[in-house]
Amino acid sequence: MEIPLSVSIITLNEERNLERCLRSVADLASEIVVVDSGSSDATEEIARRYGARFFSKQWLGNVAQNQFSFDQCKQPWVLSIDADEALSATLCDSIRQVMAAPQDGCDGWLINRRTRYLGRWMWHVWYPERRLRLVRRESSKWVGPDPHGHLEVSGPVCKLNGDLLHYTYRDLDDQFAKLISYARTTSAVKYSKGVRMNPFKLLWSPWLRFLRDMVLKSAWKEGYRGIMIAYAGAFSSFMKQAYLYELECRERETDHDPQ
Template identity: 50%
Template sequence: MKAPRHAYPYEATPGSAAVAGPLPLACAVITRDEADNIGRCLASVAGLVREIVVVDSGSTDATCEIAREYGARVIHRDWTGFAAQKQFAMDQCSQPWLLSLDADEALEPAARAAIEALFAGDSEPAHAGYEINRLTWYLGDWVRHTWYPEWRLRLVRRDRAAWRDYNGHDYLAVDGEVARLGGHLLHYSYRNLEHHMQQSIHYARMSGLQLAQGDRRIPISKLFFSPLGRFIRLYLLKQGWRDGWRGVLLAFSSVMSGFLKYAFALEARQARDSAKTPPDGDS
């Protein structure tokens, strides 16, 4: 479902002014069929950045057209994985600083103001990277406990940063100290519960397949302890119960994802090992 009007505080309209900002900053976004989100995302950086780069992996909707309306340079690239795709997008930017956003994210006005203040002086920002606290909109309300706070490194010196991958999860790393900015990175996560479940299974499968590629042993105990650990962390330690029924859904969806990740990994490892060892009687 779409967020209500009050959750979308931007009035910017498409046009060339969207990339006429004074900051030595580029915004990079990767997309595929994000027509419902990309306009909100790019509106939140309109007038703030000098360059917008969108790397699209084959959208069949109006994603690319909307991005171009906001002055973005749209580049097609076949899908190669999250970290590789985001690294490619960063490499296409020319500004010394990078703001990396997902298509379903947008800068809150307070976060935008914090970035403007960071570059307001005559000197360069003091740190190599800056985290922004992400606030997620989920099934009609903001999630303020289960997935919050969620600090994400999004603003970095481009020559000191790189995208990495660990067990199927992409993350942005920098060479140097990291500080935190005020305001929120607004995350408009899932259209509905079905979309959430589909995406959870999809990402769990990708993580599991990547985990299975190595030779490291995958303990069967992970099928139990990984989901249990997720539930304890989200529902109890982060007080997900304070998010009401949304907190219950989020905690148990994470339990499911944790279980499926290792289930998919074990399945893939078994299939790989079976292919290496022919059954008795075969040559």
Template identity: 45%
Template sequence: MKKLSVVIITKNEEKNIRRCLDSVSWADEIVLIDSQSEDNTRAIAEEFGAKIYSPEWKGYGHAKQEGVKHCSHNWILSIDADEVITEELKSEIQLVLSVENPKDGYLIPRKTNFMGRWINHSNWYPDFVLRLFNKEKGGFNDNYVHEAVEIDGPKDYLNHDMLHYSYPDLGEYFRKFNSYTTMGAEELAR
């Protein structure tokens, strides 16, 4: 089976990171790019044996590129601190890594929890994101916000959900909304 490195970027994610790391603890390596967390994020990640780096913040795309650079293995799973890999998805990923000639990248259906409820419709689900890929075949773009993996080669879709606990309440929804719109405007101004 091919070895897997997991990349996670964080800043003050102590409320989420343990659940996330529990869900990927089976991986061969965990690389965490931390943006100067002031809570217990780093200490929790150290409990899981994560390799932790703190480069200068230059946006989400750059942070994820930095994470991939520090990975020892070619196969990368990128996951956010507020996301969880289910047991079913874990098994599916392991199956992909066991085949002789896998595709270059895989899109994962992401299911979002909004204020305690799963969103099962509209453009929110399934929200396919390319998060499992061979770093020799592609990588993250330079987008400051809403970064994405770009691969020219063959891709496929996985069947099992990655869970996204992004918005526990309206306050967090508007905090993220304001943060992303500000970063998006700054990116357009460059």
């Protein structure tokens, strides 16, 4: 049964993930909106096969692109998900229940995301991870700095049962390429706002991030995968400071003709 719900997705060359994502919401949503930033694979074909309203839009940045997709939605409620995510059966049932009998005062719903890494679901380091993804359209918007923006809602927020299944990095090459890309974008945004490399953070933030993931978030319980996740997080923290320093160096750079 369709419910008054739009699903909002942004894409770029997501033929590997998109069908699984759309299949999980096909019987749930009244409308699917896909905003693509220039795919050269079968992304558009897959989206149209599932009846999505497909838009081509030059990349605006994560927050602006998601907001553009959000603005195309017409239903009272919007579920924003990524192409590499899919709804579990329990989550679908939970959404149907709250849409059939909405709780008074709930303008947004937190959804717990479970991540699959190197062929196994993570139960500790990246879980639980509640994110605001289901919102009342008229009282919500995308906010925050790129590349990790988020939805913000003006009213009360409640929690949904069931997991949003996250099929993350294809492999280690994909993981580290994305970590570098995110670190570079994060640093550029911060630098534009006057933030500079912090020597203390350059030295200690990677170790603090490693300890946080290993001890506080129990990455060690995930075995070798958890250790790899913790080291990757430390690398990400280091790169954010390193890119800030690189930007400082470039700003101070002066070209001199050889004498």
